[in-house]
Amino acid sequence: MITTALLSRFDRGGQIFMALLTGFTLLVVASNTLLDPSNPFHVPTYVVALLGKYLCYAVLAVALDLAWGYCGILSLGHGAFFALGGYAMGMYLMRQIGTRGVYANPILPDFMVFLNWKELPWFWHGFHSFPFAFFMMLFVPGVLAFVFGWFAFRSRVTGVYLSIITQALTYALLLAFFRNDMGFGGNNGLTDFKDILGYSVQADGTRIVLFVLTSLLLLATYVVCRLLVTSTFGKILISIRDAESRTRFLGYKVENYKIFVFTLSACMAGLAGALYVPQVGIINPSEFSPANSIEAVIWVAVGGRGTLTGAALGALVVNFLKTTFTTGFLAPYWLFALGALFIFVTLALPKGIVGTLQDWHERRTSERKARMSDDAFETPAPTEAKA
């Protein structure tokens, strides 16, 4: 059966993750739409939007985990792909404003009228149509990642050097998007959105739908990544991560695998960014800042690198902590906590939450097996701890 074959690709953790995610989404939607606002279990719409934002981060984290956790590409510039997807969506949303902007120009977004531009720059053409914008959400991050990867991986830039130039990449984009002349709204970015596909961005219904879509995207991203890493292709990725030269000597075109994974990961990040923008209502150049990308890396590290579910979990946990910390009197201490988290995770929890749990689980099952085989007077199968 195809279903069983498919399900067999998911470990216990993955199954729990998918079930939890589906259940959680259904619960939030049901509570928001069916319960009375006075009910203590009612989830207000702004919380739904907040949860949607977390889920977008989770998608970014899963995408990053695919590249870092399974192929050893530590990108400190994944925020750039996320932001580029976001800008593509933002441009579509800007074009939807039409005459409802402050200057009521049917073609030009407000900031262009403000800057005295006479016509739409060439790269803004086509963004009034959603299919085109959707294509660009995947295409722009994908092409950037492909070109970047083509140069970087073919000339065998690896490890820290790769991390540093990905950071330089996002930094360069940050500087570029800050310029008014770029035609992306400069410092202020794109905001003041009205409609998405004819529905008001502000409406409760739209927000719920966006939340569900993000949840589905996370599910889809997870499934795609999981299927990929459990396939033969995934085995090669892991071997590249653990012994790149050896894999190359075995006859595999290492750079092609890397380019593919990096590009796929960038496209996923782009989609996450695209769904992020209508839910937070703004996209500006600060999304490109290197700090954001490094924060995404820490989500993956906290949850557990190379586990996929861990990456998603890490994104949710860290961002939940961030919201709780930064809204109260504890606000000045959030960065202390985040910094301490970075140090604690790398020193004490190198496998992250999920990775540590998996280890613990594996050790227990192998112990049980050993006991059972001891009972049956059989030699226990040697189990090696994963490196």
Next chain:
Amino acid sequence: MKHDVAAPDSTDRRGASSERPSMTTRFLSLHVVHPALRATMAFVLGLLMSTLAAVTTARSATLDDVVKLLAADSFSDTDAAISALTTSGHPAAVPILEAMSDRRLLVDRKANKLVISTGAARTDAATGAPVTGAADDATVVRLNNRLRGRIEAALASLSFANPDPAKRLAAVEQIAKARNIAALPRIEEALKSEKNTDVREALTIARATLVLSDDKATSTDKISAIADLVGRYDPDTMTTLRTASQSAAPDVKQAAMTAIASAERRQQFANVVQNFWYGLSLGSLLLLASAGLAITFGVMGVINMAHGEMVMIGAYTTYVVQETLRSVAPGAVDSALLISIPLAFLVAGAIGVAIERGIIRFLYGRPLETLLATWGVSLILQQAIRVWFGASNVQVQTPSYMSGSFDLFGLSITYGRLWILVFTLLAFLALLAVMKLTPLGLQMRAVTQNRRMAAAMGIRTSTVDALTFGLGCGVAGVAGVALSQIDNVAPNLGQSYIVDCFMVVVFGGVGNLWGTFVSAFSLGIANKFLEPVAGAVLGKIAILVLLIIFIQKRPRGLFALKGRAVEA
């Protein structure tokens, strides 16, 4: 021209005080050294006196007219009076006009004379003799804004005779700006007697400018005026020359075109020199900021994302030293910078050793984890500074020996940037000396080359690790002292340098201090040469993109280490 006015402000005032006595001495010596000429002189003097007397009568007559005009007490008559005063050449014209603009000039209608009041004392404007008795019916000359402007201009034209060269210079500038052709004879006159070279130059330019804007001037005059302007490329001169190049006379046009071409060539050259200097200055900052990273990342291979924060801590150390001195010994605030240099090294170095012992030593061989952990450290340090000192900038003073600038071939060089360049070179040489000449440097190199062999030779590798990391961080702290003079001292000071620093080190080649040296200066100069072409931000982006491409081509940098150490 603007530049000429601003720069000699301080230097010329000094020049003026030294020049005044010298002129007097020269004049006296004329009398003393040539006694034989006295007879002739007496004759000449007598002749002069008689002429002078004649002139004086003529002048007093004009002054009477001025009094009459002022007594009418109408703005238009006052205006006429100012013009009359300006053209009269009366020796008291300047004090009268000054008094008028200060509202200290009174008209005594009864005695038909002008009185200047200075506090309680009153003097006759024409003779300077004190005035006593009833002057109650004397009234102050009333002014409006237009008249004030006229007085300003009149004073400017009259102050060619001012003994202070700076004042004379300002007067010439003003005349040249006004493009008043009527001033031409006065300028010619002034040129004959002017000794100060700066003022002479300004006068020559003013004359040339006026001649060129005079329609009645002959072509020969104009061409010689253009010749006076050759070699200058300030915007005002360029405008004058451009206007002249529209001239109908073909020879004038030709001369103007040649002058413009030469000016443009000179300007281009000056721009190149200026860009080069700015590039050197930026390069010295980059080198200073990344020299520490060249040790921690380059030599030890530790990705220290908190490197920028070490720079920031150095800058804040300077601030703390300055504030402490201000409350303890206010007179010594100027030396805060000097005290801060060793102190910043110790503070940042101590923090570095603590980071190495507490975190990094557990992460050797895991560069990506080191990167994340040190990023965490950087967040904590930044936030700690923000909590203690506030999120806004703190003021670090520039000591007197660092402020100001001097001119070098038309290039304005600020002392601050020059000192930082010198300081950077000294710091770099010191670092190089530590690495090459001291036992510690020897041990550092031994440990990084072959840890186990070094340990077997009795080197305490863990101590050496801590000290090396501390050295790198300490140098970063010293960089912070210098940066506090140029950049805003704020908690995120280091953040803006971290990407640049890594770029410098990677470009130069990891593990090679000279590589870092070359790369910092070439990046700095390249950046400044790209800036005018592409704009500041695009220039920086271009550099980043070029670097990204460069790393693809030579992943190990300009000066790559060769041999087995590479793979370690």
